[in-house]
Amino acid sequence: MxxxxxxxxxxxxxxxxxxxxxxxxxxxxxxxxxxxxxxxxxxxxxxxxxxxxxxxxxxxxxxxxxxxxxxxxxxxxxxxxxxxxxxxxxxxxxxxxxxxxxxxxxxxxxxxxxxxxxxxxxxxxCYPLSRMDKKAECQIIVVPVGNGEYRIDAEADTPAAQRRRQAVARGYLKLCEMEPVEGDDYRVRFRCGAAHDRLLGLLLFRAQNVRSTMREDEAAVSRGVLAAPSQQL
Ligand SMILES: [Zn+2]
Ligand SMILES: [Zn+2]
Structure with missing residues (x-):
């Protein structure tokens, strides 16, 4: 070639x-x-x-x-x-x-x-759609509800767990360019209406740590795409 x-x-x-x-x-x-x-x-x-x-x-x-x-x-x-x-x-x-x-x-x-x-x-x-969350002190669970929509659940019913559900939902909005579901802070959806379970499983850790992920992204952009990936860890 x-x-x-x-x-x-x-x-x-x-x-x-x-x-x-x-x-x-x-x-x-x-x-x-x-x-x-x-x-x-x-x-x-x-x-x-x-x-x-x-x-x-x-x-x-x-x-x-x-x-x-x-x-x-x-x-x-x-x-x-x-x-x-x-x-x-x-x-x-x-x-x-x-x-x-x-x-x-x-x-x-x-x-x-x-x-x-x-x-x-x-x-x-493939990564499971649930993951331990330190701040929530319980598992966070991503539940597919159909038509590209997902509900973020938590095992525990504490105020901390509710906050973390919301934080993970917001994390996915940013990282995966999903859209919010009106009137429900715990639901997010893909505009295409298709399921993307594997992608969301892979990126659950990222959604839980969205601030540090965004900082990494900004640093990568400011260094330019030719920066060494070792610096991105
Ligand atoms: Zn899609
Ligand atoms: Zn799409």
Whole structure:
């Protein structure tokens, strides 16, 4: 392949992967190569431009020819499927897309960077939709209620737990660009109306710690995308 591969727009960059010879890994966005309806497990067809975008697919790519680079790309790509819910697009070399064919770019960038911190040996079990919360002193549970909507619950019924439910809901609003559900501070929804359980499981820790996550993001932006990922930890 020549150097003029049309990879599309680079959405995110892991500039020096500590798990693979400091190679750089890019996540690229392309127009979806198939009709949205042919994606497996498709749950809902959003109206055209549901989130102001055309249907998209993504590709993990490296220009590196280092030993292990191809395996590393395959690992990150597979993890985006298993842990974030990006499915393989039939008939393409390695492209993946969400079942809704939306970009969900902010959430996906975060998922990609977090996945790049994992070594190829880490198990790829998808994250549960519940997680211990220190400040709530109980489990926080993300409950899918259908049509892309989720309710944030807590095991305990204390004021602290209620505050944390709200904080996690707000965390998801920011991190995943979800929208609030009117009259309910504990509910959030995806505009596309599709379920994104894996993505929300992967990012639950981030939603619980949204302030430090946003600080990391701002620091990364101010350093520029070429900053070393070791500084992002
Ligand atoms: Zn979606
Ligand atoms: Zn969407």
């Amino acid at each position: 020549g150097r003029t591969l049309d990879l599309g727009r680079r959405l995110e960059l892991c500039s020096a992967d500590p798990h693979c010879h400091d190679i750089s890994l890019g996540l690229y966005r392309q127009p979806l190569a198939v009709e949205p309806a042919t994606l497996p497990d498709r749950q809902a067809v959003p109206p055209a431009g549901a989130d102001g975008a055309f249907p998209v697919q993504f590709l993990v790519h490296t220009y590196s020819t280092a030993v292990g680079a191809a395996e590393r790309v395959a690992f990150v790509s597979q993890a985006l499927g298993d842990l974030a819910g990006l499915e393989r697009v039939p008939g393409t070399p390695a492209q993946r897309a969400f079942p809704c064919s939306c970009g969900h770019e902010r959430a996906l960038k975060r998922a990609f960077l977090d996945i790049c911190k994992k070594s190829n040996e880490e198990p790829m079990e």
